[in-house]
Amino acid sequence: MLGFSVYLNESLTNERIAQMKAMRNAGFEGVFTSMHIPEDDASCYVPRLKELGTVCRQLGLTLTADVSANGLKRISIDINNIQQLTALGLTALRVDDGLNPAQIAQLSRQLPVALNASTISASDVAKLHECDANFQHLEAWHNYYPRPATGLDYEWYQSKNNWLKQQGFTTMAFVAGDEELRGPVFAGLPTLEGDRYRHPLASTLNLLGKLATDKVYIGDIALSRAALEQFRLYFQHNILQLSIQTSMASLYQDIWHNRPDVARDVIRLVEGRQKIKTMPPMQTRKRPVGTITVDNSRYGRYMGELEILKQSLSADPRVNVVGQVVTTDLSLLALIGSNQAVQFIRKDEKQ
Structure with a gap:
């Protein structure tokens, strides 16, 4: 499952609602x-939350709010009053401090509840079982980390996330956006430090795949139109879109596929090799990561072999350099697996 963030520091504008529809x-x-x-x-928060809840219902989106019992009390909302919460449009709660296991268990029997993934312990899990919590409704959400260098370590996250799933929790993590970043630090809102400046789709696919995370949310305010189109193509059509620079215009005309043997x-x-029938030697230079190459006539039966480099390689007189994947998309290359469909677009189409 994919999600995104909408914050209540301002009222919903028509532009923000349009962004929500696009997402x-x-x-x-x-x-x-x-x-x-x-x-x-x-x-301001209650009317803004009601407005957001209404738009989410209209668009068929779930709405999870990060709440505390004391914070809700200040605006006359009882965290144990489910009808009061759902009337605001909330479909799930993300709770941290201030609730004991019995209260969390009671809430979990009525709606989904997300707990702080970093602080859940084995004793917490035991107490939730003792209180007859509904683990089908319990989730473990990792935090996002606005300050650079404070995001989670990859190996620690992997170990913690695997343990959480073994306990029966649905798990969730954040990735940074690539356009409108949230203040006051404006350095992205990822869970993993390694994802802070990484392409959001690459971060998402890594979390869902290698790190076995169930849900991924964009922590920042918005994705660029280009990144959003990459998300749409991948999750709706299983096509990975890469922006490139090339002198070979025919690369833009087809959908290509990685071989089944990676x-x-x-x-x-x-x-x-099916489509490129002739290729004389030219531009046989050094090949950095992201270089697009075609084997020339000197490679015999391999002539027409079309490749994208995941590792830098030296120049080869049998291999022509015909293009380059743009820097922002390089992190996607390692995630192109067996039979993956790939579409090339011109660099200027992503602006």
Whole structure:
């Protein structure tokens, strides 16, 4: 499941609602917001939350709010009053401090509840079982980390996430956006430090795949239109879109596919030798990561072999350099697996 964030520091504008529709149309299903309320803004949050809840219902999106019992009490909302919460449009709660296992268990029998994944212990799990919590409704959400260098370590996350899933929790993590970043630090809102400046789709696919995370939410305010289109194509059509620069215009005209047997150093696009019948030697230079190459006539029966480099390789007189994947998309290359469909677009089409 994919989700994104909408914050309550301002009222919903038509532009923001249009962004929400675009995210929904690209395959996103959930919205996250925060109800940790500054004193001077408390009066604004309830009407803004109601408005957000209404839009989410209209768009068929779930709405999860990060809440605390004391924070809700300040605006006269009882965290144990499910009808009061659902009337605001909330479909799930993300709770941290201030609730004991019995209260969490009671809530879990009525709606989904997300706990702080970093602080859950074995004794917490035992107490939740003792209180007859509904683990089908219990989730473990990792935090996002606004300050650079404070995001989670990859190996620690992997170990913790695997343990959480063994306990029966649905797990969730955040990835940073690539356009409108949230203040006051404006350095992305990822769970993993390694994802802070990584392409959001690459981060998402890694979390869902290698790290066995059940849900991924965009922590920041928005994705660029280009990244959103990459999400849409991948999750709706299983096509990975890459922006490239090339002198070979025919690369833009087809959908290409990685071979079923995945090579270590290169992505081998099977249609190359089927479609490229002649290729004289030219541009046989050094090949950095992301280089697009075609084997020339000096390679004999391999002529027409079309590849994208996952590792840097030296120049080869049998291999022509015909293009380059743009820097922002390089992190996607390692995630191109067996039979993966690939579409090339011009660099200027992503602006």
